[in-house]
Amino acid sequence: MHVLMLSWEYPPRLVGGLARHLSELSLALSRRDIRVTVVTAAFGDAPGYEELTPNLRVVRTALSGVWGPDFQYDIMHLNFALAAEAMALHPTAPYDVVHAHDWLGAYAGETVRRATGRPLISTIHATEVGRNNGLHTQQQQYISQIEWWLAYQSSRVICCSTYMSDHIRAVFSVPQDKIRVVNNGVDRHRFEIEPSIEVRRRFAHDDEKIVLFVGRQVREKGVQTLVEAAAKVLHFHPQTRFVIAGGGDASGHKRRVWELGIADSFHFVGFVPDDELPQLYKVADVAAVPSLSEPFGIVALEALAAGTPVVVSDVGGLSSVIRHNGNGYKCYPDSPDSLGTQILHVLYAPEDAARCARQGHEDVKTLYDWDLLAGRTEAVYEEVL
Numbered sequence: 001m002h003v004l005m006l007s008w009e010y011p012p013r014l015v016g017g018l019a020r021h022l023s024e025l026s027l028a029l030s031r032r033d034i035r036v037t038v039v040t041a042a043f044g045d046a047p048g049y050e051e052l053t054p055n056l057r058v059v060r061t062a063l064s065g066v067w068g069p070d071f072q073y074d075i076m077h078l079n080f081a082l083a084a085e086a087m088a089l090h091p092t093a094p095y096d097v098v099h100a101h102d103w104l105g106a107y108a109g110e111t112v113r114r115a116t117g118r119p120l121i122s123t124i125h126a127t128e129v130g131r132n133n134g135l136h137t138q139q140q141q142y143i144s145q146i147e148w149w150l151a152y153q154s155s156r157v158i159c160c161s162t163y164m165s166d167h168i169r170a171v172f173s174v175p176q177d178k179i180r181v182v183n184n185g186v187d188r189h190r191f192e193i194e195p196s197i198e199v200r201r202r203f204a205h206d207d208e209k210i211v212l213f214v215g216r217q218v219r220e221k222g223v224q225t226l227v228e229a230a231a232k233v234l235h236f237h238p239q240t241r242f243v244i245a246g247g248g249d250a251s252g253h254k255r256r257v258w259e260l261g262i263a264d265s266f267h268f269v270g271f272v273p274d275d276e277l278p279q280l281y282k283v284a285d286v287a288a289v290p291s292l293s294e295p296f297g298i299v300a301l302e303a304l305a306a307g308t309p310v311v312v313s314d315v316g317g318l319s320s321v322i323r324h325n326g327n328g329y330k331c332y333p334d335s336p337d338s339l340g341t342q343i344l345h346v347l348y349a350p351e352d353a354a355r356c357a358r359q360g361h362e363d364v365k366t367l368y369d370w371d372l373l374a375g376r377t378e379a380v381y382e383e384v385l
Contacts, residue, residue: 001381002035004095004112006082006105008075010058013043014274015247016216017184017298018101018125021160024187028374030055034381035093039086039108041078061085072139075104082108087115097121097381103128103143106150113153119384122154124164126295129171130316131220133293148172155384158377160184160296161317167295180380184317185370186301188361195282203267203283204241209347211240212284212308214277214299215291217248222290222313225336227256227266229290232340234262237347245280247271281306286346286353290331290339294318300328301368304360309353311342325352327360 005026009019026036030053042048042062051057064081068074082105086095090112098120100109106122113120128135128144135141151157151174158180159165165179204210211233215221223244233240242265244250250268257263272280281287287303289312296317303310310328312318322328329345331338346353 001096001378001385002037002093003029003097003099003381004086005036005038005099005101006086006108006112007038007040007101008078008104010038010040010060011274012046013041014271016125017296020274020298021123021125021184022101024185024370025374025377026056027053028185028370029377031371032374032378034378037086037089037093037095039082039089041082059085059089070139072142076107079105079107079111083111086112090116094118096385099123100150100154101125103146103150106146106153109150110153119155120153121156121158121380121384122150123158123160124151124168125160126164126293127167127171130167130293130295144171151178154178156180156380158182158380161320163316163320164295167316180376182373182376182380183368184296184298184301185368185373186298186305186364187370188305188364191278191281191302191306193278193282196279199279200283203243205239208239208241209237209285210283211242211343212280212287212303213242213244213246213290214272214280214287214302215246215289217244217246217250217253220291220293221246222292222334223250223253224256225290225292225313225334225339226288227253227260228336229288229340229343230257230262230265231260232337233343233347234265236344240265240347242266243280243284244268245270245272245277277302278306281308284308286311286343288339288343289313289318290333291315291318292334297321301364304328304357304368305364307357307361309346309357310360311339311346313339322360326356327363328356 036056038058042060061081065077100122257266287310294316312322313333314330315333324330329342331342
């Protein structure tokens with residue numbers, strides 16, 4: 001079987017969880033003797049063509065046309081380039097399945113589907129309605145319409161959680177028998193390392209605790225909730241340091257911690273490369289995932305894989321991944337008080353937190369292994385064919 005994957009991001013371009021998902025899934029599919037061609041956007045010095053395994057090749061193509069006035073315009077021109085690149089490769093090695101990821105590759109996916117006559121499958125990782133708690137601008141409405149259209153044109157729609165399945169049905173009226181749930185996964189082997197005392201001492205003294213946040217600096221990821229919760233945590237546990245990792249504009253959060261008088265307890269480290277992230281998780285005493293909206297929450301899986309106690313908002317896919325007092329802890333969404341309470345529980349009850357962390361690590365091995373999830377994805381391909 002030969003599968004074409006279309007996505008606007010793939011390592012080393014890392015914007016959100018989509019790139020990590022696609023990288024691990026494509027590798028796992030290639031291990032199942034499935035040929036995978038990933039066509040994605042050019043990025044920096046990354047090669048335009050590379051074969052990562054005998055069954056996996058990645059083709060990166062530049063924008064087709066001139067840079068436009070906004071992101072929406074550029075994505076449209078990127079889709080022209082993705083479709084052209086994919087069709088140029090098709091005659092020598094015809095595709096059996098076209099697999100588009102999110103609205104960012106929708107036009108390219110539909111173009112290749114029409115040109116080749118092969119079935120289109122889409123994975124909808126998140127929706128514009130979910131990201132913004134509704135549609136408030138013309139651009140958001142436009143993106144949501146593309147998402148609906150992609151789901152309509154696809155033979156099957158894959159989503160990462162039961163929550164997302166229900167959400168897609170409600171927002172786009174997609175029939176239940178067209179949706180397949182295949183969870184996200186994590187490569188646990190990346191996190192099978194020893195914690196580095198040198199890395200830990202960059203952020204905290206030996207008698208202090210570290211609370212880690214990993215995510216983009218956008219409202220939906222909830223870093224503002226963690227900033228407000230930190231005041232409560234520091235009142236009851238002053239020997240705590242907060243490490244905020246992730247790209248985006250953190251100026252508002254930095255200003256707020258100064259207003260609260262707790263700036264000395266915060267480290268805003270910006271974007272952290274994938275090869276450095278496992279060490280951050282390993283030296284942390286608790287990972288906080290206070291999202292307001294989260295289709296799945298790969299960062300929670302990364303924390304579980306590292307054996308780090310995790311506190312998450314009881315929203316979206318996080319609700320099904322984390323079982324309160326089972327493999328982690330839940331707090332009320334957008335509630336600094338609730339988040340602070342759960343973080344303090346981890347800090348003051350380390351034995352209970354370690355018990356949850358051990359169960360979370362076991363869950364990663366049995367429920368979120370990429371080879372298992374690649375098998376489920378292959379079953380969707382076979383079903384459509």
